Amino acid sequence: xxxxxxxxxxxxxxxxxxxxxxxxxxxxxxxxxxxxxxxxxxxxxxxxxxxxxxxxxxxxxxxxxxxxxxxxxxxxxxxxxxxxxxxxxxxxxxxxxxxxxxxxxxxxxxxxxxxxxxxxxxxxxxxxxxxxxxxxxxxxxxxxxxxxxxxxxxxxxxxxxxxxxxxxxxxxxxxxxxxxxxxxxxxxxxxxxxxxxxxxxxxxxxxxxxxxxxxxxxxxxxxxxxxxxxxxxxxxxxxxxxxxxxxxxx
Amino acid sequence: xxxxxxxxxxxxxxxxxxxxxxxxxxxxxxxxxxxxxxxxxxxxxxxxxxxxxxxxxxxxxxxxxxxxxxxxxxxxxxxxxxxxxxxxxxxxxxxxxxxxxxxxxxxxxxxxxxxxxxxxxxxxxxxxxxxxxxxxxxxxxxxxxxxxxxxxxxxxxxxxxxxxxxxxxxxxxxxxxxxxxxxxxxxxxxxxxxxxxxxxxxxxxxxxxxxxxxxxxxxxxxxxxxxxxxxxxxxxxxxxxxxxxxxxxxxxxxxxxxxxxxxxxxxxxxxxxxxxxxxxxxxxxxxxxxxxxxxxxxxxxxxxxxxxxxxxxxxxxxxxxxxxxxxxxxxxxxxxxxxxxxxxxxxxxxxxxxxxx
Numbered sequence: 001x002x003x004x005x006x007x008x009x010x011x012x013x014x015x016x017x018x019x020x021x022x023x024x025x026x027x028x029x030x031x032x033x034x035x036x037x038x039x040x041x042x043x044x045x046x047x048x049x050x051x052x053x054x055x056x057x058x059x060x061x062x063x064x065x066x067x068x069x070x071x072x073x074x075x076x077x078x079x080x081x082x083x084x085x086x087x088x089x090x091x092x093x094x095x096x097x098x099x100x101x102x103x104x105x106x107x108x109x110x111x112x113x114x115x116x117x118x119x120x121x122x123x124x125x126x127x128x129x130x131x132x133x134x135x136x137x138x139x140x141x142x143x144x145x146x147x148x149x150x151x152x153x154x155x156x157x158x159x160x161x162x163x164x165x166x167x168x169x170x171x172x173x174x175x176x177x178x179x180x181x182x183x184x185x186x187x188x189x190x191x192x193x194x195x196x197x198x199x200x201x202x203x204x205x206x207x208x209x210x211x212x213x214x215x216x217x218x219x220x221x222x223x224x225x226x227x228x229x230x231x232x233x234x235x236x237x238x239x240x241x242x243x244x245x246x247x248x249x250x
Numbered sequence: 251x252x253x254x255x256x257x258x259x260x261x262x263x264x265x266x267x268x269x270x271x272x273x274x275x276x277x278x279x280x281x282x283x284x285x286x287x288x289x290x291x292x293x294x295x296x297x298x299x300x301x302x303x304x305x306x307x308x309x310x311x312x313x314x315x316x317x318x319x320x321x322x323x324x325x326x327x328x329x330x331x332x333x334x335x336x337x338x339x340x341x342x343x344x345x346x347x348x349x350x351x352x353x354x355x356x357x358x359x360x361x362x363x364x365x366x367x368x369x370x371x372x373x374x375x376x377x378x379x380x381x382x383x384x385x386x387x388x389x390x391x392x393x394x395x396x397x398x399x400x401x402x403x404x405x406x407x408x409x410x411x412x413x414x415x416x417x418x419x420x421x422x423x424x425x426x427x428x429x430x431x432x433x434x435x436x437x438x439x440x441x442x443x444x445x446x447x448x449x450x451x452x453x454x455x456x457x458x459x460x461x462x463x464x465x466x467x468x469x470x471x472x473x474x475x476x477x478x479x480x481x482x483x484x485x486x487x488x489x490x491x492x493x494x495x496x497x498x499x500x501x502x503x504x505x506x507x508x509x510x511x512x513x514x515x516x517x518x519x520x521x522x523x524x525x526x527x528x529x530x531x532x533x534x535x536x537x538x539x540x541x542x543x544x545x546x547x548x549x550x551x552x553x554x555x556x557x558x559x560x561x562x563x564x565x566x567x568x569x570x571x572x573x574x575x576x577x578x579x580x581x582x583x584x585x586x587x588x589x590x591x592x593x594x595x596x597x598x599x600x601x602x603x604x605x606x607x
Contacts (some may be wrong), residue, residue, distance in 0.1 A: 042449040044319065056457045062447035064318050065459040067341045070311035073303065077315025077323070078447075080299040081273050085319075085449045103311070106304035 009035040009043075013057045020213040020220025022177040023051060023119060026186070027058055030088065030117055033191035034061070039086040039198055044078055046071045050092035051125040059090075069100020072107035075114045086198055088115045094124045097133040097157050104159070108203050111168030115193045115204045118159060120235060121212040129215030133157045136234050141215075156234055160207050164240040170202035172241040176209040178227040182237075196244065209235060253428035259284035259326075261393040261429050262352055262416060263292060265400030266324050268432050270440045271350070272298040273323035275312035277305055277331060280364045281420040282354035285326040296434075306331040310338030310351070317342070317349040318458045320446030322404050326352035328420070329370050330361060332378075339413060340379030343475070344460035346445075348407035350400065351385070352416045354423035355557075357584040365584025366420035366506060371561035374417045375534040382472050384479050386414040386486065387533040389504040393427035399531075401432055406486065408441070410478050417533060419557055421506040421586070482535050489537035490529040491544075493519070497526025499600045500544050502566055503555040504530050506586065511555055514592045524548070525596060533562070538569035545573040551603035553596050555587070556580040575603045 009031035017023045034043055040061055047055035049068035056063035066074040071089045079087040096104050096118050107114065123141055124130040131141040131148060134156050138147040148156075160174045171193055175186035186208055193204035209231050211223035218226060256264065263285060266274070274293055276286035286302060293300040299316065303309035309325045316323040327335060332353045342349060353374065357367035374387045386406050388399040396418060403414035447456045462468040492512050494500055499518070503511040508529040518525035526549075528540050541552070552570055554563035554577070563578045570576050579595035581587045 041451045062450050063457045073308040073311035074315035077312035078319045081316045081321040
C-alpha cells in the first residue's frame with residue numbers, strides 16, 4: 001500500500017500565506033523536486049524579501065535570508081565557493097524584477113550555475129498591493145488605483161523574454177499554477193531546472209505565475225481564472241531557452 | 251625574513267590571502283582598483299574565488315553568501331562605493347557573518363574627489379548602515395600595517411562574528427613600501443564555523459537571517475550584539491603612543507596623518523615644546539584609555555588632526571572627558587596638511603590651553 005506523505009524537504013511550520021495564494025503550491029513543487037533528485041543534504045536556499053520572506057522557515061535545508069533583490073548575488077557568493085552544492089533562489093516580482101533587476105540580469109549573464117524560482121503575481125503582496133514591475137496594463141493596485149496606465153506607469157516587464165536575450169542562461173521557462181494540469185507542468189520545469197544545475201549545466205530560471213486573491217480583491221477561484229485568462233496574455237507560458245533541446249528526456 | 255616592495259593595496263591583498271581569504275568580490279572605483287586587479291590574478295592561483303560584481307551592492311551581497319557558507323571573504327571599495335555597501339553591511343552585522351570590508355577613502359561628500367581623505371570616520375565607526383551595530387575598524391598607517399591589519403581583521407571578525415573594516419586613506423592605498431609578508435596560513439588551522447550554511451548533510455539545518463520580526467526576540471538579539479561590542483571594547487582597543495609620557499601638547503591622528511604628526515612631534519621637541527602623538531590603531535573600539543592616561547598626566551591640550559572637518563575629534567573629546575581642552579585641525583577636499591601647518595596649530599592649541607588655565 002502506498003501512503004501519501006508530505007515531502008521531507010518542507011518543515012512542519014504553518015505557512016503564513018493568504019488563503020487561495022498559490023505560493024504554498026510552488027513551495028511544495030520545489031521541495032518535492034529537491035527531495036526526488038536526492039539533493040536535500042547538499043542544498044542551500046536563498047530566501048527573498050516579500051511574501052516569501054519566511055521561506056527559510058519552510059524549506060528544510062540550510063537557508064540564507066537575503067536583502068531585498070540581492071538573492072542572486074548572495075547565491076553567486078555561495079555557489080562560487082561551494083560549486084558542488086545545489087543553490088536555489090526563491091524570489092517574487094518586486095524583489096527580482098524591480099529592486100533586484102541588476103542582480104537578476106548579471107547573475108544570468110555570468111551564467112551562474114544556480115536555479116532561480118521567480119514568483120510572478122503581478123503585485124507587491126507583503127506590503128499590501130502596490131504596483132509591481134509585472135502589474136498588468138489596467139490592473140488596479142494601491143499605487144495605481146485607476147489601473148496601470150502605460151502613459152504614467154510604463155509597461156510590465158517580461159523577465160523570461162528579457163533574460164532570453166542573454167547568451168549564458170541554460171534553461172528559462174515560464175509556467176503557471178492556475179489549474180492542476182499547469183501545476184504538474186510547473187513541477188516538471190522546476191525539477192528539470194534543479195537537475196540541470198546538479199549536472200553543472202548552468203543558469204536555470206523558472207518563472208511561475210501565482211495568484212494573489214487578497215490584493216487582486218478576488219475570490220481564490222476567480223483569481224485562478226484571471227491568471228488562466230489574463231495573466232498568460234501578458235506573460236505567455238513556454239520554454240524560452242533550453243540548451244538541452246534534442247537530448248532524450250530523462 | 252626578507253622584505254619585498256609592495257603597493258598598499260597589494261599589501262592588503264597579501265594579508266587577506268595569507269590568512270585564509272578565499273573569496274573576493276569587488277567593483278572598480280578609484281583609488282582602490284589595484285585591489286580587484288591584484289585579486290583577479292592571485293586568487294585563482296591559490297584556489298580562491300574572484301568575481302567582478304555588477305555593483306558594490308552586489309559585491310557585498312556576494313560576500314554575505316560566501317562568508318555565510320563559511321569561507322573567509324572580502325570586498326573592497328572607496329568612499330562612494332562603501333556608501334552603497336552599507337545596506338549589505340547592516341544585514342551582515344545582524345546575521346553575524348564574519349568578513350572583511352576595505353575602504354580606501356577618497357574625498358567626499360558625493361562623488362567628491364579621488365585624493366586621500368578621512369571623511370568616512372563617522373560612517374565606519376558609528377555603524378554606517380541602519381540599526382544598532384558596529385564594525386571592528388582598523389586603521390593602518392604603513393603598507394606593512396595594511397598587510398598585518400588585514401591579516402588580523404580576519405581573525406578578529408571570526409572570533410567575535412562581527413564584520414571588520416580596514417579604513418585607510420587613499421595615500422595608504424597608493425603608497426609603495428617594503429613589506430615583510432606573513433607565511434601562508436594552512437586553511438586547516440582556521441576553526442570550523444559551526445553556524446555556516448554550507449549544506450547540512452544530515453545534521454541540523456542552519457539559517458542565516460537578519461529578519462527577527464518579534465520584538466521579544468529582536469531586542470535580545472541586538473542586546474547580544476551589544477554585549478559582543480562591549481567584549482571587543484574590553485579586549486581589543488589599541489593605540490600607538492609616541493612620546494606621550496611627558497607631552498604637554500598631545501597630537502592625535504590615524505593613517506597617513508599620524509605619520510606626519512610624528513614628524514611634527516620630533517620637530518616640536520627640537521624647538522623645546524614637549525609634544526607627543528596618540529595614533530589610534532583600532533578606531534572601533536576607540537582606544538580611550540590612551541587618552542585618559544594622558545589627560546590625567548602631563549597633557550595640557552589635545553589636538554586632533556584629520557583629513558576631515560572634525561570627526562574623530564568627537565571621540566577624542568569623549569575620551570578626554572572634559573579634563574583638558576581638545577582642539578582640532580583638519581583639511582579636506584583631498585588636501586593633506588604640511589608639517590608647518592600642524593606645528594602652528596599645535597602651538598596655537600597649547601597657547602589657548604595655557605590662557606584658559
